[in-house]
Amino acid sequence: MDMKATKKLGLKDRYNLMTRDLEWTPTYQAVKDVYPDMEYEGIKIHDWSKFEDPFRLTMDAYWKYQSEKERKLYAIIDAFNQNNGHLSLTDARYINALKLFLTGVTPLEYMAHRGFAHVGRQFPGAGPRVACLMQSLDEIRHAQTQVHSLSNYNKFYNGFQNFRHQHDRVWYLSVPKSFFDDAISSGPFEYMVAIGFAFEYVLTNLLFVPFISGAAYNGDMGAMAFGFSAQSDESRHMTLGLEMIKFILEQDPDNLPIVQRWIDKWFWRGYRVLTLVAMMMDYMLPKRVMSWKEAWETYAEDNGGALFADLARYGITVPKGWEQACKDKDHLSHQAWAVFYNYGAAAPFHTWAPSEKDMEWLSAKYPDTFDKYYRPRYEHWAKEAKEGRRFYNATLPMLCQTCQIPMFFTEPDDPTKIAYRESDYHGMKYHFCSDGCKSIFDHEPEKYVQAWLPVQQIYQGNCFTPEADPTKPDFNPLAEVLKWYRMEMGRDNLDYEGSQDQKNFNAWRELATGNK
Amino acid sequence: MSNVFIAFQRNEESRCIVDAIVADNPTATVNDQPAMVKVDVPDQMVIRRSSIEEQIGRPFNLQELQINLITLSGHVDETDDEFTLSWKQ
Numbered sequence: 001m002d003m004k005a006t007k008k009l010g011l012k013d014r015y016n017l018m019t020r021d022l023e024w025t026p027t028y029q030a031v032k033d034v035y036p037d038m039e040y041e042g043i044k045i046h047d048w049s050k051f052e053d054p055f056r057l058t059m060d061a062y063w064k065y066q067s068e069k070e071r072k073l074y075a076i077i078d079a080f081n082q083n084n085g086h087l088s089l090t091d092a093r094y095i096n097a098l099k100l101f102l103t104g105v106t107p108l109e110y111m112a113h114r115g116f117a118h119v120g121r122q123f124p125g126a127g128p129r130v131a132c133l134m135q136s137l138d139e140i141r142h143a144q145t146q147v148h149s150l151s152n153y154n155k156f157y158n159g160f161q162n163f164r165h166q167h168d169r170v171w172y173l174s175v176p177k178s179f180f181d182d183a184i185s186s187g188p189f190e191y192m193v194a195i196g197f198a199f200e201y202v203l204t205n206l207l208f209v210p211f212i213s214g215a216a217y218n219g220d221m222g223a224m225a226f227g228f229s230a231q232s233d234e235s236r237h238m239t240l241g242l243e244m245i246k247f248i249l250e251q252d253p254d255n256l257p258i259v260q261r262w263i264d265k266w267f268w269r270g271y272r273v274l275t276l277v278a279m280m281m282d283y284m285l286p287k288r289v290m291s292w293k294e295a296w297e298t299y300a301e302d303n304g305g306a307l308f309a310d311l312a313r314y315g316i317t318v319p320k321g322w323e324q325a326c327k328d329k330d331h332l333s334h335q336a337w338a339v340f341y342n343y344g345a346a347a348p349f350h351t352w353a354p355s356e357k358d359m360e361w362l363s364a365k366y367p368d369t370f371d372k373y374y375r376p377r378y379e380h381w382a383k384e385a386k387e388g389r390r391f392y393n394a395t396l397p398m399l400c401q402t403c404q405i406p407m408f409f410t411e412p413d414d415p416t417k418i419a420y421r422e423s424d425y426h427g428m429k430y431h432f433c434s435d436g437c438k439s440i441f442d443h444e445p446e447k448y449v450q451a452w453l454p455v456q457q458i459y460q461g462n463c464f465t466p467e468a469d470p471t472k473p474d475f476n477p478l479a480e481v482l483k484w485y486r487m488e489m490g491r492d493n494l495d496y497e498g499s500q501d502q503k504n505f506n507a508w509r510e511l512a513t514g515n516k
Numbered sequence: 517m518s519n520v521f522i523a524f525q526r527n528e529e530s531r532c533i534v535d536a537i538v539a540d541n542p543t544a545t546v547n548d549q550p551a552m553v554k555v556d557v558p559d560q561m562v563i564r565r566s567s568i569e570e571q572i573g574r575p576f577n578l579q580e581l582q583i584n585l586i587t588l589s590g591h592v593d594e595t596d597d598e599f600t601l602s603w604k605q
Contacts, residue, residue: 056594069583209552210549217551232585235587242591289550303519303589306519306590
């Protein structure tokens with residue numbers, strides 16, 4: 001018999017055969033026993049076969065392109081490390097943004113890996129299940145490549161060594177940690193809206209595009225490689241998030257109010273986490289590509305605006321906190337960095353007051369706000385530091401019960417007044433930084449009363465090592481907390497000026513550029 | 517009218533891809549940033565395999581776009597010959 005070579009299958013046929021045709025309907029067990037989490041959130045799905053991945057990526061193609069991405073990425077990282085690339089950075093101040101990245105973002109990639117593995121298992125449709133499987137694999141790749149790339153800095157600089165330990169303990173790291181714990185402990189549909197749509201589609205561009213372009217601008221090829229390589233997967237994730245939203249909305253009109261509430265909630269939760277990115281962009285990059293405000297306008301206002309205009313046909317509106325977030329763009333990074341400057345003794349990275357040149361840039365980028373509200377504060381601190389009184393705040397701040405960020409955000413229409421909101425629940429008072437965080441709490445108080453708030457935990461005595469003895473007369477609670485954080489006082493923290501990182505970088509750079 | 521966009525790592529392959537996009541989408545705006553290049557087009561962007569092949573001088577599979585892709589915006593539709601981004605399908 002003659003074997004005739006048939007024409008290669010097209011993309012659509014290949015996707016159908018290798019993804020959707022692998023689906024079967026169980027007969028030994030009831031469908032709802034196999035997929036038990038599909039009903040309790042109130043979302044109604046009638047026909048899973050209507051979901052289709054627009055990239056039409058099959059597993060074989062996935063492995064092929066992902067392995068090529070990995071080869072490119074590790075070639076760059078190897079070349080960067082082999083040639084002491086860290087010494088061609090614009091300035092070692094930049095490295096502190098990487099410490100924040102490794103402690104705050106990388107562990108979330110790992111949680112996203114777990115989250116997508118979990119929800120993928122729950123969906124009865126082959127299309128979303130395979131797309132979630134790919135995303136789960138992508139996310140563990142991101143966690144690993146970030147750890148690999150940043151481990152090279154750990155050989156030379158302080159503050160990287162206990163990133164995983166610190167993620168579960170340090171006060172500001174409870175902000176990203178609790179964000180993801182909140183998402184992963186919700187139902188599968190809410191998780192998809194939270195991470196797949198609100199975070200990936202609306203917000204991750206702000207982290208992985210202008211900030212990573214900034215990493216390249218400052219000479220960090222390692223971070224550029226992992227960042228852009230991760231974001232190329234994000235294009236698929238964003239598309240999955242958007243397709244899921246459209247799919248859910250098209251399946252049943254009753255789904256709209258549930259989805260809208262999740263979008264309101266998760267836009268605000270994600271936006272609050274991005275406070276850290278705002279200050280990384282405006283204050284921690286020695287050479288800046290664009291300001292947080294410009295990034296917000298490009299990736300949130302223009303792009304998010306286009307997205308919500310498009311989704312209006314389903315009855316979706318812009319998230320509740322959108323207007324406030326757009327107002328905040330003139331203030332966010334300045335307020336956040338001021339808080340980290342204050343608490344520079346309690347964070348495992350270095351902080352500094354912006355130089356006169358930095359402040360010129362900031363006032364040009366923020367003509368309506370920087371000189372008026374923020375420059376005087378930074379000038380005052382710089383003067384104090386010059387006279388030997390570098391300000392370190394030794395008291396602990398009140399935290400927002402929902403986002404866990406210290407209560408430093410101002411009223412949307414009055415940047416001189418801190419915003420305070422509160423709710424009563426079962427005889428206790430809970431505090432919030434904003435209307436957005438209060439309304440999230442009010443809808444699910446039984447979830448958010450369980451928050452592990454770092455400040456409360458310190459006061460309750462839960463943040464000391466077993467060796468600590470609070471009955472000793474010279475007991476210093478803050479020093480004991482740093483021990484529990486595994487931070488070395490004077491080495492991992494405090495001002496960049498005078499730090500070991502600064503001395504080493506300057507000395508090595510002199511060796512690298514001369515013939516001493 | 518809203519823009520769709522796509523961004524790539526700036527390298528030799530992407531240079532050909534961006535040239536192909538600009539040739540097929542006359543309203544495209546190209547924005548070079550450190551290590552990346554971003555292309556915006558009002559409403560709809562079509563990336564054609566044949567145009568890329570013409571620029572790059574070899575057979576090209578549109579799924580290869582994944583390798584240098586950084587990010588995109590708009591509804592995606594991919595076939596063997598065209599990769600389309602659009603708002604309001």
